[in-house]
Amino acid sequence: MLRLNTLFLTFLIHYIETADILYVTPFTSTSHNMLLAPIGLELARRGHNVTVITSHREKEPPPNYNQVMVDDIKIWEVMSGGRPNVFTMTDISAEEFHHIVFWEAGLAFTEVVLNSTEVKKFLDKENHFDLVISEQFFQEALYVLAYKYNTPLALVTTFGNCMRHNIAVGNPLQLATVIPEFLDLEDPSSFWGRLRNLYFTIYEYINWRFVYLRKQEQLVQTYLPDLPKNRPSLYELQQNCSLMLINSHFSFDVPAAYLPNIVEIGGVHLSRINSSLPKNLQKIMDDSVDGVVYMNFGSNVRSSELPAEKKKAFLNVFRKIKQTVIWKWEEDILEDKPKNLVTQKWLPQKEILAHPNVKVFISHGGLIGTQEAIFNGVPLIGVPIYADQYNNLLLAQQAGFGRVLKYHDINEETFENVLTDVINNKKYIEAAKEVSRRFKDRPMTALDTAMFWLEYVIRNKGAEYMKNPAINMSWVAYTMLDVYAFIIILLVSALLITLKVFSILQNIFAVYNTHDIKVKKKS
Ligand SMILES: *[C@@H]1O[C@H](CO)[C@@H](O)[C@H](O)[C@H]1NC(C)=O
Ligand SMILES: *[C@@H]1O[C@H](CO)[C@@H](O)[C@H](O)[C@H]1NC(C)=O
Ligand SMILES: *[C@@H]1O[C@H](CO)[C@@H](O)[C@H](O)[C@H]1NC(C)=O
Ligand SMILES: *[C@@H]1O[C@H](CO)[C@@H](O)[C@H](O)[C@H]1NC(C)=O
Numbered sequence: 001m002l003r004l005n006t007l008f009l010t011f012l013i014h015y016i017e018t019a020d021i022l023y024v025t026p027f028t029s030t031s032h033n034m035l036l037a038p039i040g041l042e043l044a045r046r047g048h049n050v051t052v053i054t055s056h057r058e059k060e061p062p063p064n065y066n067q068v069m070v071d072d073i074k075i076w077e078v079m080s081g082g083r084p085n086v087f088t089m090t091d092i093s094a095e096e097f098h099h100i101v102f103w104e105a106g107l108a109f110t111e112v113v114l115n116s117t118e119v120k121k122f123l124d125k126e127n128h129f130d131l132v133i134s135e136q137f138f139q140e141a142l143y144v145l146a147y148k149y150n151t152p153l154a155l156v157t158t159f160g161n162c163m164r165h166n167i168a169v170g171n172p173l174q175l176a177t178v179i180p181e182f183l184d185l186e187d188p189s190s191f192w193g194r195l196r197n198l199y200f201t202i203y204e205y206i207n208w209r210f211v212y213l214r215k216q217e218q219l220v221q222t223y224l225p226d227l228p229k230n231r232p233s234l235y236e237l238q239q240n241c242s243l244m245l246i247n248s249h250f251s252f253d254v255p256a257a258y259l260p261n262i263v264e265i266g267g268v269h270l271s272r273i274n275s276s277l278p279k280n281l282q283k284i285m286d287d288s289v290d291g292v293v294y295m296n297f298g299s300n301v302r303s304s305e306l307p308a309e310k311k312k313a314f315l316n317v318f319r320k321i322k323q324t325v326i327w328k329w330e331e332d333i334l335e336d337k338p339k340n341l342v343t344q345k346w347l348p349q350k351e352i353l354a355h356p357n358v359k360v361f362i363s364h365g366g367l368i369g370t371q372e373a374i375f376n377g378v379p380l381i382g383v384p385i386y387a388d389q390y391n392n393l394l395l396a397q398q399a400g401f402g403r404v405l406k407y408h409d410i411n412e413e414t415f416e417n418v419l420t421d422v423i424n425n426k427k428y429i430e431a432a433k434e435v436s437r438r439f440k441d442r443p444m445t446a447l448d449t450a451m452f453w454l455e456y457v458i459r460n461k462g463a464e465y466m467k468n469p470a471i472n473m474s475w476v477a478y479t480m481l482d483v484y485a486f487i488i489i490l491l492v493s494a495l496l497i498t499l500k501v502f503s504i505l506q507n508i509f510a511v512y513n514t515h516d517i518k519v520k521k522k523s
Contacts, residue, residue, distance in 0.1 A: 018046075018047040018048050018049065019048050019049070019130040019131060019455075019458045020048070020049045020051075020127075020128055020129045020130050020131075021043055021048050021049065021050050021051070021129065021130065021131050021132075021133060021454075021458075022051050022052075022053070022127075022129045022131070022132045022133070022145060022149065022151075023039070023040045023043070023050055023051065023052040023053070023133045023134075024052075024053045024132065024133065024134040024135060024139075024142050024145060025037075025040070025052065025053070025054055025134075025135045025156075026053050026054060026055055026070045026109075026113040026119075026135075026139060026142070027055065027075075027109070027135060027137055027139070028055040028056075028070075028073075028074055028075050028109075029075075029299065029300065030056070030299040031158070031298060031299050031300075031366060031368045031369075032135065032137065032158050033054070033055070033056040034269055034368060035158045035247060035268060035269045035368055036135060036156065036158065037054075037056065037058065037269075038268065038269050038271070038272065038447060039133075039156065039245075039268065039447070039450055039454075040052045040065065041058070041061075041062070041065065042447055042450075042451060043451070043454065044061070044062045044064050044065040045062065046451065046455075047064070048064070049064050049066075050064060050065050050066065051066040051067075051068060051122075051127075051129075052065065052066070052067055052068065053068045053070065053113070053119060053122070053142075054067060054068070054069065054070065055069070055070045055072070057069060068118050068119055068122045069116070069118045070112065070113050070116045070118075070119060071112060071115070071116040071117065071118075073112050075105050075108075075109050078105065078108035078109055078111075078112055079100075079101075079104060079105050079108065080104065081100070085305045086300060086301045086302065086305065086385060086386070087301070087305055087306065087307070087385065087407065089101075089385055089386040090384070090385055090386065090407045090408070092386075094180075094182055094183045094184065094200060095200070095203060097182065097386060097387065098182070098204060098207070099207075101386075102138050102182070103138070103207070103208075103211075103212045105138070106137075106138025106139060106212075107138075107212070107215050107216065107219070109138075109139065110138070110139040110140075110141050110142065110216060110219055111219055111223075113139060113142065114141065114142075114219060114222075114223035114224075115223065120223075123148075123224070127149065128149070129149040129151050130151055130458050131151050131152055131154060131454070131457060131458050132145050132146040132149060132151050132152075132153050132154070133153075133154045133155075133156060133454065134146075134153065134154075134155055134156070135155075135156055135157065135158070136155040136156065136157040136162065136165065136238075136244070137157065137158065139216075140213060140216045140234045140238065141216040141217070141219040141220045141223075141234065143234055143237040143238060143241075144220050144224060144227065144231070144234065144237065146237060147227065147231055147232060147237060148224065148227060151462075152241075152242040152243075152457055152458075152461070152462030152463075153237060153238075153240070153241045153242060154241065154242055154243040154244070154245070154454060154457055155238070155241050155243070155244045155245070156244075156245040156246075156265075156450075157244070157245070157246055157247060158247050158367065158368065159181045159246070159247055159248075159367060159388060160181060160246055160247060160248030160253050160266075160367070160388075161178050161181065161246060161248060161253070161254075161256055162180075162181055162244075162246070163178075163180040163181070163201050163204065163205070164204065164205060164208055164209075165238070165244060165262075167205060168235065168238045168239045168471075169238075169239060169241065169244070169259065169261070169262070169467070169468060169471060170259070170468035170469075170470030170471050170478065171257070171258060171259050171262060171468070172257050173201070174256055174257065175194060175197050175198055175201060176189060176194055177189065177254055177256065178254055178256050179193075179197050179391065180197070180200055180201055180204060181387075181388050181391075182387045182388055183196070183197065183200050183391075184384070184389075184390035184391060185197065185391070186394075209235060213233075213234055213235055216234055217233065217234055220234070239471050240467070240471065241261075242261060242457045242462045242463055242464075242466070242467070243261050243263065243453055243454065243456075243457045243463070243466075244261060244262045244263070245263055245265045245268075245450055245453065245454075246262060246263070246264055246265065246266075247265060247266055247267075247268065247367060247368075247371075248264050248266045249264050249266030249267065249439060249442075249446075250264065251435065251438040251439045251441070252266065252371075252374055252395060252399065252435060252439055253266065253395065254395075259466070259467075259468050260466045261463065261466040261467060263449065263450075263453050264449075265446040265447075265449050265450045266371060266439070266446060267371040267372075267374070267375055267439065267446050268446040268447050268449075268450055269368070270350065270371065270372065270375045270446070271445040271446050271447035271448070272447065273354070276351065277348060277351045277352065277355065278348065281326070281344075281347075281348070281351075281352065284324060284326070284342055285324075285326075285352070285355045285357050285358075286357070287324075288323065288324035288357050289357075290322045290323050290324075291323045291324075291357050291358070291359035291423070292323060292324050292325070292326060292352075292355065292357045292358050292359060293318070293321070293323045293324070293325045293326070293359060293360055293362065293419070293423070294325075294326050294327075294347075294352055294353065294358055294360070294361050294362065294378075295314075295325065295326070295327040295328065295361075295362040295363075296327070296328040296347060296349060296361075296362075296363060296369070297328070297363070297364040297383070297385070298363070298364050298366045298369060301364050301385055302330050303327065303328060303329055303330065304329060304330050304331045309411075310410050310411075312336075312412075313410055313411050313412040313415055314410075314415065315336060315337070315338060315341070316412050317412060317415050317416045317419060318338050318340065318341050319338040319340075320416070321340070321419070321420075321423075322340070323340065323359060323423065324340050324341075324342065325338070325340055325341045325342065326342045326343075326344070326347065326352065327341060327342070327343050328343070328344065328345070328346070328347050329343035329344070329345070330345050349369065349372060350372050350376075353372050353373060353375075353376040353378050354376050358376070358378050359378075359379070359422075359423050359429075360378065360379050360380070360381055360419070360422050360423055360428075361373045361378045361379070361380050361381070362380075362381045362382075362383070362419075363380055363381070363382055363383075364382070364383055364384065364385045364389055365380075365382040365383070365384045365385075365388075365389035365390065365392045365393040365396075365404075366388075366389060366392070367388055367392050370382075370392045370393070370396060371439075373396075373401075373432070374396075374401075374432075374435055374436055374439050375436060375439060375440070376436065377429070377432045377433040377435070377436035377437075378432055379401050379402060379422050379428035379429055379431075379432045380393065380396050380401060380402035380403070380432075381402065381403050381405055381418055381419065381422055382396065382397075382402055382403070382404050382405065383405050383406070383407050383410065384404065384406070384407070385407065390404070399431060399435050400427060400428070400431035401428055401429075401431040401432035401435055402422075402428070403418050403421070403422055403428075405418050
């Protein structure tokens with residue numbers, strides 16, 4: 001009976017009527033969608049009426065999963081320079097990358113979303129929502145939908161800890177240990193690393209908030225002109241968000257202090273495992289008794305854009321090893337292809353990495369692929385290209401299950417050394433298994449964690465009490481600058497007064513002493 005009661009109480013506390021949820025994840029990247037789609041689908045599975053603004057149509061969605069499609073325009077088509085060869089991006093600084101890719105393409109793509117036929121039609125209709133969940137990825141104008149529908153706002157990101165977000169919601173910055181998500185730093189905690197970190201954080205914050213966000217505001221004015229003029233700014237909307245789900249986990253990422261409304265859901269897309277491979281790959285992998293080398297540079301990087309000499313280096317090394325190599329190769333033809341090499345334009349990565357015969361994953365170090373390697377306990381060889389990739393691979397190297405191979409260093413000799421080391425040295429696989437074990441050692445799966453907190457925010461009408469009161473304080477008050485200034489003024493005044501008193505006393509003594517000498521001389 002007691003047990004029944006407790007069960008009933010637990011049910012009551014966690015009970016939530018199904019809600020109307022708007023889920024805004026318009027970005028075209030396949031890897032973003034891989035991480036974000038399971039959250040929307042799981043909300044629908046739990047009975048919520050989910051409306052998703054997306055570029056990726058779900059083939060067989062549940063009936064309570066409504067899709068509002070963004071016009072089919074690829075992000076590269078809206079960039080002024082067109083699609084660059086992604087390998088050339090290894091050489092540009094984080095600052096340049098933000099200007100040419102994140103900020104420029106972010107603005108152009110946000111406009112594509114707001115100008116999409118279905119999106120416009122949807123925004124013109126009367127709708128009711130209880131929660132707006134938005135991806136946080138350079139489409140801040142869409143946060144205004146939380147204001148339009150008068151709901152709390154939850155943010156979800158395919159990346160880990162975010163500097164801009166920390167500043168906005170009043171989470172401590174921790175610049176000595178936590179680096180901005182897209183800054184590549186060789187030695188983050190060294191003096192120069194920390195100096196670079198501080199410089200970049202200030203640079204990014206000022207450009208983001210005072211240049212880029214203003215352009216996002218203009219998009220809101222152009223495409224949603226009926227909203228009241230005195231609405232909160234996009235910055236204020238972000239500051240006032242109820243929940244931030246971030247794609248990291250302290251078992252792999254740098255542990256950091258988080259407010260209660262910043263929740264780690266690292267590897268959320270791996271919570272529901274389905275490791276059945278297509279028949280042809282299943283057979284190839286089962287038959288590879290010496291193991292499989294899996295190579296995939298992700299959805300945005302095309303291996304076929306590799307310069308000829310680097311391609312040759314890879315092929316020559318593959319020819320020498322006894323393992324089977326599976327490589328995501330986007331063209332029909334690959335000349336001079338070794339017998340042990342299988343290429344395919346698309347590969348089911350999660351499923352391949354789950355196969356016990358995989359010896360190593362040669363990757364560009366994207367966070368989602370890295371998490372898939374961690375989840376399955378597969379060692380990594382990483383060739384970082386841009387954004388957060390270097391940082392992810394550096395963490396893998398530090399944790400002992402990966403090796404970074406810099407793009408410019410790739411030749412037959414370096415690649416052969418790294419590959420044979422990672423395949424033959426047991427320490428990599430042992431470290432990979434260990435990190436995998438701790439990555440999964442959690443009170444509940446990442447997907448259940450995400451569900452709990454999203455429903456928590458709905459149940460508690462935005463959970464106002466979870467927000468840091470610092471968001472309502474001035475910057476000076478929050479950073480305690482006024483108090484420090486007061487203390488310094490007090491100390492300096494005390495010091496000046498002491499010095500003054502001392503010099504007065506010294507003068508008196510001086511007068512007294514001369515007087516004394518005179519008296520002595522006289523006698
Ligand atoms: C679900 O949400 C959509 C908005 O996209 C709305 O049109 C529909 O009426 C809602 N369904 C229910 C059953 O409330
Ligand atoms: C918005 O979409 C229309 C077609 O639906 C197109 O003619 C127009 O150029 C688009 N505007 C922008 C700024 O892309
Ligand atoms: C902040 O969000 C809550 C809902 O979560 C809302 O009630 C409140 O009005 C918002 N405050 C501001 C200043 O936008
Ligand atoms: C699992 O994967 C197989 C093959 O890729 C697919 O046919 C099946 O529908 C998947 N099952 C689930 C539950 O996603």
